[in-house]
Amino acid sequence: MDERAAVDLNLAGWxxxxxxxxxPGTGYRLEDYVEDRAKISDVVRFDVPRLGDVAGLRGVHLQCHLGTDTLSLARLGARMTGVDFSPAALEQAGALAARAxxxxxxxxxxxxxxxxVLAAVGAGRYDLVYTxxxxLCWLPRAADWARLVADLLAPGGRLHVRDAHPALLALDTDRADGELVLAHPWFERAEPTVWDEPGSYVETDHAFTHTRSAEWNHGLGELVTAVLDAGLQVTGLTEHRSVPWKAVDHMVELPPADGAGEWALPGDAADRVPLSFTLQARKPAQP
Structure with missing residues (x-):
């Protein structure tokens, strides 16, 4: 499948x-953000200890989907812009922000x-690029993404990305025996992995017409190298034992004190494979 066909396939699905x-009633619970003007998404709440104070920062959220994380960053004081390739997602995100x-x-x-993207939101403007x-699995090349981040950042601006670890994305997550087996590409390839799944990652009664999607994994070394090659300085890299969805059937939900909405492998398995990571970087300030 060529890249344009893969992107078009994903756009129809999203x-x-x-x-x-x-x-109403799906896992996103958009109505909660309207009723509670202080609500912050679980994803952003997890990020806060590493993200730090964002008050007053000009921020851009790439691949923002419905904008719950974008709205959450705005509620923490950032002046936020959201970017997505799906007109339907942006319509919902804009409506949510207006209602909230x-x-x-x-x-x-x-x-x-x-x-x-640069034509839409402008180069060199942002203190924070958030992903x-x-x-990342929807992007064909890590290098292109990293160059875009560098172009969007103002001197001294920073990148914050938390995402699924490439080790998790390479696992066979459908095994009934609970064994952790690498079954899918870990490293970036030109050809995407194509999936055909009837449902979605949130509860919904909707019968989907567009069930196929195309994804690219990116090794952690590939991501870090791409960021360095784009001229950014890596300031942090953390691998986590949890991820904010039940990616494997035998995962257990962590208590709120350990991260609301976070899931981990049980027992000793929690130490066998990283499930997500946080990568932080900064654009050098001009002399």
């Missing part, structure tokens, strides 16, 4: 899922096409 994900009384501007752009969980 347009359909955005509407289903925004429906938040000033967030949204732009449609394909993050795999840096020129389109949340479940984003």
């Amino acid at each position: 347009d359909e899922r955005a509407v289903a994900h925004a429906a 009384g938040a000033e967030v501007d949204y732009h449609r752009a394909d993050v795999s096409d840096g020129a389109a 949340g969980v479940g984003a």
Whole structure:
């Protein structure tokens, strides 16, 4: 499958899922953000100890989907912009921000096409580029993404990304015996891995028409090297034993004190494989 066909395939799927994900009663629970003007998403709450104070920062959230994390960063005091390639997702994100009384501007752009993003939101403006969980697997090349991040950042600005670990994405997560077996590509390849799955990662009664998707894994070394090659300085790299969804059937949900909405492998298995990571970097300040 060529890259353009893969991106078009994913766009059709995300347009359909955005509407289903925004429906009342799904895992996103958008109504909670409207009723509680202090609510912060579990994903952003997990990030806060490493993210630090974002008050007053100009931030851009790449691949923002419904904007719950974008809104959460705005509630922490950042002046936020959201970017996504799905018009349906941006419609839902904009509606959520309006209902929740938040000033967030949204732009449609394909993050795999840096020129389109730069035309939409402007180069060299941002103090913070934020990428949340479940984003990098939709991008064909880590190097293109890292160059885009560097272009978007103002001198002294920083990158914060937490995502699924490539080790998790390489696992066979459907095994009934609980064994941890590498069954899918760990390293980046030109050819995507194509999946055909009828449902979604949130509870919904919607019967999806677009069930196929195309994904690319990126090794942790590939991501770090891409960031360094783009001229950024790595300031932190943490591997986590948890991930914010039940990625494997025998995972256990952690108590809120350990991270609301986080799931981990049980017992000794928790120390056998990293499930997510946080990568932080900074653009050098101009002399």
